[in-house]
Amino acid sequence: MKTRLSLFTLMACLVLLPSLVFAQAKYKDEYKMSVVVGPKLPWGEGATAFADLVRERTDGRINIKVYTSSALMAGKQTNEFLLHRQGVADFCFASTINWSTTIKPLNLFNLPFFFPDYTALDAVITGQPGKELEEMLQQKGVTVLAWGENGFREITNSKRSIKTPADLEGLKIRVVGTPIFIETMQALGANPVNMNWGDAQVAFQQGVVDGQENPVVAIEIPVKIWQFHKYATIWRYVIDPLMLTVNNEVMASFTPEDQEIIRQAAMEAATTQRGIVRKGLIAPDLSALDTLRENGMEVVELSQADRDIFRAKTSAVYEKWTEVIGADLVKKAEAAIATTR
Ligand code: X2X
Numbered sequence: 079m080k081t082r083l084s085l086f087t088l089m090a091c092l093v094l095l096p097s098l099v100f101a102q103a104k105y106k107d108e109y110k111m112s113v114v115v116g117p118k119l120p121w122g123e124g125a126t127a128f129a130d131l132v133r134e135r136t137d138g139r140i141n142i143k144v145y146t147s148s149a150l151m152a153g154k155q156t157n158e159f160l161l162h163r164q165g166v167a168d169f170c171f172a173s174t175i176n177w178s179t180t181i182k183p184l185n186l187f188n189l190p191f192f193f194p195d196y197t198a199l200d201a202v203i204t205g206q207p208g209k210e211l212e213e214m215l216q217q218k219g220v221t222v223l224a225w226g227e228n229g230f231r232e233i234t235n236s237k238r239s240i241k242t243p244a245d246l247e248g249l250k251i252r253v254v255g256t257p258i259f260i261e262t263m264q265a266l267g268a269n270p271v272n273m274n275w276g277d278a279q280v281a282f283q284q285g286v287v288d289g290q291e292n293p294v295v296a297i298e299i300p301v302k303i304w305q306f307h308k309y310a311t312i313w314r315y316v317i318d319p320l321m322l323t324v325n326n327e328v329m330a331s332f333t334p335e336d337q338e339i340i341r342q343a344a345m346e347a348a349t350t351q352r353g354i355v356r357k358g359l360i361a362p363d364l365s366a367l368d369t370l371r372e373n374g375m376e377v378v379e380l381s382q383a384d385r386d387i388f389r390a391k392t393s394a395v396y397e398k399w400t401e402v403i404g405a406d407l408v409k410k411a412e413a414a415i416a417t418t419r
Pocket of ligand 1 (some may be wrong): 114115120155172175176228274275291292318368
């Protein structure tokens with residue numbers, strides 16, 4: 079009896095094994111998702127929300143593990159796109175800034191003082207320019223599932239209130255290792271230093287730099303920037319959208335039903351995340367700025383006329399990078415913004 083049972087088991091295994099191996103080869107036990115910041119920030123939470131939705135709705139067939147704090151790229155955030163394309167990261171919730179060193183047209187969002195407000199940004203992303211950027215990434219091996227947001231990047235520092243470009247003179251400002259940021263800060267008279275996000279947080283603590291620029295709700299409030307910097311200027315100098323993406327080959331390995339689940343989950347998670355990081359930053363609800371003030375910061379809000387002075391100072395950067403990005407794409411973005419005025 080014992081022998082017959084094990085013989086039966088053996089035969090059953092021989093019949094079933096190929097299909098098991100096939101199923102396993104098709105879907106991995108774990109898919110890796112890359113995020114530059116920590117798990118407790120809205121950006122990290124958005125990635126987790128996406129992973130949870132996909133796991134639930136696929137009954138665990140697709141198990142995405144979120145690697146926060148740039149863990150998949152040993153801290154080097156500007157390497158993220160290349161690692162994603164190679165499949166080191168299957169999914170990303172990524173900032174356009176970090177990919178713009180590799181994908182030059184993404185510098186569209188880094189053009190100094192280009193996007194006046196969120197309406198303008200939405201028009202560009204949902205319009206022709208956004209579509210063209212998605213197509214370009216698709217051709218380079220990556221599918222954009224949805225757009226989230228880090229936000230407009232606002233400057234903070236420990237030395238003085240910034241109201242005009244002259245106030246920036248000589249201030250040591252941490253920026254991401256992306257050329258256009260260095261050039262913009264130099265054009266404004268500041269002394270930019272590039273640093274990865276992980277090192278930057280230590281640098282703020284130790285006072286190695288005088289200031290930094292990041293979005294208020296997505297980054298500055300959660301990291302309690304007031305511990306290091308007393309002065310904030312709301313100048314909206316660049317916008318930082320996030321893209322929720324999947325490697326094309328990974329996407330193609332899923333059934334059409336699972337692909338649909340992934341698309342839907344990405345839209346839901348990114349839309350929620352975008353809502354969270356805009357809250358308190360659009361008049362009349364400017365409660366996020368109150369949070370900075372309640373924590374002892376002096377907050378300056380630049381008028382459009384003030385911004386124009388900064389914009390004029392950076393016009394050479396704008397012109398140079400328009401060529402790098404592609405004049406045609408910039409023109410289409412200008413046209414999309416003009417429809418919102
Ligand atoms: O490094 C930054 O400043 C951050 C976290 O905002 C980005 O990844 C662009």
